[in-house]
Amino acid sequence: MLNKKKSFIDKIPNWGWLCISLATAILLWYFLSVNERTARVFPFIDKMVVAFKTVTEREILWADIKSSMISVLLGFLFGFLSSVPVAFLMAWYRPVRYILEPWIQFIRNIPPLAYVPLVVIAVGVGRVPQVIVIWIATFLTMTITIYQGVRNVDETLIKAARVLGAKDSDLFIKVIFPATTPFILTAVRLGSSVALTTLIAAESTGAFAGLGMRIRSFNNSYEVEPMLLYIILIGIIGITIEKIIKFLEKKLTGWQETREV
Amino acid sequence: MERNVKVKIDHVEKIYDGRQGKMIALNGVDLDIYENEFICVVGPSGCGKSTLLNIIAGLLEPTSGAVYVDGKKVEGTGTERGVVFQQYALFPWLTVKKNVMFGLKLKGMPEAEAEEIAMKYIKMVQLEDFVDAYPKELSGGMKQRVAIARAYAVQPEVLLMDEPFGALDAQTRTQLQAELIQTWQEEKKTCFFITHDVEEAIILGTKVIVMSARPGRIKTIIDINLPYPRTQDLKMTKEFLDLKAQIWGEVYQEYLEVRK
Numbered sequence: 001m002l003n004k005k006k007s008f009i010d011k012i013p014n015w016g017w018l019c020i021s022l023a024t025a026i027l028l029w030y031f032l033s034v035n036e037r038t039a040r041v042f043p044f045i046d047k048m049v050v051a052f053k054t055v056t057e058r059e060i061l062w063a064d065i066k067s068s069m070i071s072v073l074l075g076f077l078f079g080f081l082s083s084v085p086v087a088f089l090m091a092w093y094r095p096v097r098y099i100l101e102p103w104i105q106f107i108r109n110i111p112p113l114a115y116v117p118l119v120v121i122a123v124g125v126g127r128v129p130q131v132i133v134i135w136i137a138t139f140l141t142m143t144i145t146i147y148q149g150v151r152n153v154d155e156t157l158i159k160a161a162r163v164l165g166a167k168d169s170d171l172f173i174k175v176i177f178p179a180t181t182p183f184i185l186t187a188v189r190l191g192s193s194v195a196l197t198t199l200i201a202a203e204s205t206g207a208f209a210g211l212g213m214r215i216r217s218f219n220n221s222y223e224v225e226p227m228l229l230y231i232i233l234i235g236i237i238g239i240t241i242e243k244i245i246k247f248l249e250k251k252l253t254g255w256q257e258t259r260e261v
Numbered sequence: 262m263e264r265n266v267k268v269k270i271d272h273v274e275k276i277y278d279g280r281q282g283k284m285i286a287l288n289g290v291d292l293d294i295y296e297n298e299f300i301c302v303v304g305p306s307g308c309g310k311s312t313l314l315n316i317i318a319g320l321l322e323p324t325s326g327a328v329y330v331d332g333k334k335v336e337g338t339g340t341e342r343g344v345v346f347q348q349y350a351l352f353p354w355l356t357v358k359k360n361v362m363f364g365l366k367l368k369g370m371p372e373a374e375a376e377e378i379a380m381k382y383i384k385m386v387q388l389e390d391f392v393d394a395y396p397k398e399l400s401g402g403m404k405q406r407v408a409i410a411r412a413y414a415v416q417p418e419v420l421l422m423d424e425p426f427g428a429l430d431a432q433t434r435t436q437l438q439a440e441l442i443q444t445w446q447e448e449k450k451t452c453f454f455i456t457h458d459v460e461e462a463i464i465l466g467t468k469v470i471v472m473s474a475r476p477g478r479i480k481t482i483i484d485i486n487l488p489y490p491r492t493q494d495l496k497m498t499k500e501f502l503d504l505k506a507q508i509w510g511e512v513y514q515e516y517l518e519v520r521k
Contacts, residue, residue: 159320160350160408164364164415165340174363178354255354255395 043225048232051225060214065233067209068199071127075134075202076195080188083139087146097147108140113201125206133202134195141194142187149183150176182253189245196238267451268294268317268419273326275312286312288476289326294419299445299452301466303459303512305519309477310455314423317453318344330419340364343417347424349404351396357383357407358392364415382410385444402433409441413448422454426461435493438464442491459508463501464491471511474519481511 012020026045033044043051055061090097112133119129153176161175203212211230218227275287286309294300302310315321317328319338328335330342351360358379365375383389386406396404405425412420426434438461445452445465456462462469466485473480487500495501 154350156346156348156350157352160344160346160352161363162320162338163318163340163342163344164411165338165367170367174367175352178352181354253354255397 047225048229051229055226063209064211064214068211071130072195074131076138078135079138083142087143088150090147091150104140112137112198116201116204120205130202134198137194137198138191142191145187146183149180153179182256185249192241265296266293267296269329271327273323276324285476288478290478297449299467301462302455302470303462304472305474305515308472308474311423314421314455318342318421340415341417342419343412345408345412345422345425347427349408351404351407353396356393360407361411361414378414382414386410401429419451424455459505463504469508473515
């Protein structure tokens with residue numbers, strides 16, 4: 001490493017690499033779109049523009065995005081609000097932990113797509129089952145993450161606060177809560193990603209609009225172009241949400257010794 | 262020196278119920294700590310030094326016996342007893358200043374007043390250039406200085422230190438020792454200082470207490486009648502070396518006991 005000339009890898013800034021990555025992807029996409037075997041499923045950008053026009057003219061694009069975002073947001077919100085207290089209870093009261101943890105681990109390993117029909121049979125079609133499915137999936141992921149965080153709070157910080165005169169309520173507000181913030185934000189990030197990936201399952205039965213529902217409907221009518229457009233759109237939404245949360249994480253937990261990946 | 266008993270340790274016993282049966286950590290410890298004394302405790306690992314400190318701090322309850330501070334029985338923690346931990350235990354989400362202000366604000370002190378007091382102690386530990394830094398930006402020695410300032414800020418009468426310099430390199434340690442002696446001389450407090458390092462114990466303490474292991478109890482109490490301010494030069498003097506030989510001998514016996 002000593003006196004070694006900076007290699008070209010370091011010379012290119014991060015945004016440069018991002019451009020290169022994007023360009024490579026588009027190039028690859030182009031090859032797939034001209035290759036005979038893959039041309040059908042990878043229509044190139046010009047076709048995407050046409051597809052975009054079609055779906056906006058049919059007035060489905062914004063309705064789909066809106067519908068999906070409402071389900072994701074509601075499901076995620078319920079998931080978050082219920083996971084925080086449950087995670088804290090699990091961390092503090094062993095009986096709660098011993099009873100709930102096996103359930104959570106068990107359900108967490110079942111793909112949501114498998115139990116969607118049950119939810120639909122129970123509550124009917126429409127918005128409600130979508131929100132419930134996303135709620136279940138986000139709740140499980142976030143509970144586990146936050147619970148780990150509460151259990152990881154450094155014992156000596158609690159001792160230090162106690163000897164400085166902290167009462168139980170102070171401990172919670174001034175030590176345990178801030179110490180857990182990084183884990184809560186990680187949970188939010190994982191939860192939002194789970195919410196989005198569960199969306200397709202959630203909308204698989206009886207949704208009236210939505211990105212996931214529409215992809216299935218395009219599938220039934222063999223409309224490959226708008227389908228690919230929607231798939232790319234879900235990716236863009238996902239990465240945007242993740243970037244926003246990462247930005248928040250940086251702002252709120254910049255004090256951390258080690259950064260999480 | 263006044264002979265006011267500040268901390269009375271009255272036949273303190275601590276027994277842990279472990280997986281391998283009962284473990285006696287402290288076997289009837291009696292000790293009177295006088296006001297403004299600087300007690301250094303040395304002894305092999307597992308002799309119950311930390312347990313004793315935690316009991317004085319009120320972080321642990323003794324199985325039997327009790328600790329009294331100014332004649333009042335210790336029940337739980339109290340701000341008249343400050344603690345400095347080996348692992349610094351700074352709140353990583355707070356800046357240096359906010360860390361030092363932590364205890365003051367718990368007392369309900371107004372922001373401005375708390376800040377003023379915090380600044381005084383931050384200056385005492387010479388970290389005025391780092392008031393707005395977060396702990397992750399500080400070296401180990403600086404972190405421990407913040408922890409000392411934080412403990413001092415709430416103005417405890419008794420300062421309990423659990424191997425505070427144990428994780429620091431030799432040079433930083435020497436420097437912090439000198440600073441600690443100086444602050445102790447300026448703001449007389451009753452100190453209870455745990456260490457592995459016999460030299461450190463002699464340089465700092467008015468008394469050195471050697472504890473024996475398994476079960477933990479006080480083996481010997483040695484008065485250190487070396488004049489303050491003590492500097493590192495003292496380490497070359499005959500008195501110092503004699504004391505070191507004596508205390509090291511006592512501790513070494515205990516190490517051998519433990520290894521058996």
